[in-house]
Amino acid sequence: MDIDRILRHCDHTLLAQDATWDRIRRICDEGIEFGCASVCIPPAFVRRAKEYTWDALKICTVIGFSNGYNSTAVKVFETEDAVDAGADEIDMVINVGALKAGDTEYVENEIRAVRQACEVKILKVIIETCLLTDEEKVIMCGICARAGADYIKTSTGFAGGGATHEDVRLMKANCPEGLKIKAAGGIRDLEDAALYLEEGADRLGTSRIVKAAKELMR
Numbered sequence: 001m002d003i004d005r006i007l008r009h010c011d012h013t014l015l016a017q018d019a020t021w022d023r024i025r026r027i028c029d030e031g032i033e034f035g036c037a038s039v040c041i042p043p044a045f046v047r048r049a050k051e052y053t054w055d056a057l058k059i060c061t062v063i064g065f066s067n068g069y070n071s072t073a074v075k076v077f078e079t080e081d082a083v084d085a086g087a088d089e090i091d092m093v094i095n096v097g098a099l100k101a102g103d104t105e106y107v108e109n110e111i112r113a114v115r116q117a118c119e120v121k122i123l124k125v126i127i128e129t130c131l132l133t134d135e136e137k138v139i140m141c142g143i144c145a146r147a148g149a150d151y152i153k154t155s156t157g158f159a160g161g162g163a164t165h166e167d168v169r170l171m172k173a174n175c176p177e178g179l180k181i182k183a184a185g186g187i188r189d190l191e192d193a194a195l196y197l198e199e200g201a202d203r204l205g206t207s208r209i210v211k212a213a214k215e216l217m218r
Helices: 004-008 019-032 043-056 072-085 094-102 104-117 134-147 166-172 192-199 209-217
Strands: 009-011 038-041 057-064 089-093 121-124 151-153 181-183 204-208
Touching: 004 009, 004 192, 004 209, 009 019, 009 181, 019 043, 019 209, 038 043, 038 089, 038 166, 043 057, 043 072, 043 166, 043 192, 043 209, 057 072, 057 121, 072 089, 072 104, 089 104, 094 104, 094 134, 121 134, 121 192, 134 151, 134 166, 166 192, 181 209, 192 204, 192 209
Parallel strands: 009 038, 009 204, 038 057, 057 089, 089 121, 121 151, 151 181, 181 204
Antiparallel strands: none
């Protein structure tokens, strides 16, 4: 098992409601030390984290988090504000209710609007797989690709379920060329993380992998 490879694909995550700057600073330090792809943090900490890490670490933040039912205008504003604060990557939550109602045009247009707002920054689209049917997951693979997203992401981790290996395999089989996959929520350990990468995930959103790497090194 290549632990360094796993860490390079890891978005080291802290999105807890009670997150403090001291905890955010700690995961930034860990992200740099362990060579993580990014840290994924609440929007309110983006500017401070960017000033703290500068170019040593990518800063990822979340938009429409965690329920996704903000208006498109609010999501666009959140994105513009995050980019202005120094965010390198944007993870947005779709309007699941719109998808469930069959309004795929709304969902696609909203992703396009956020794509435009985040300019050249990496855009990951959280579809909340635990709330979707397999058909809806496949539909979202096409929508994300057409709307210009860089990644389709499984989960927020706040909706009662996270990534599953079945979902990652399904998405891998249905993602158009160029659309990558981020598995997030409930990744248990290094072995679990390695399997997600083997199955086609390119990023892993997790708060556990750095801790697991630390324990192994001890």
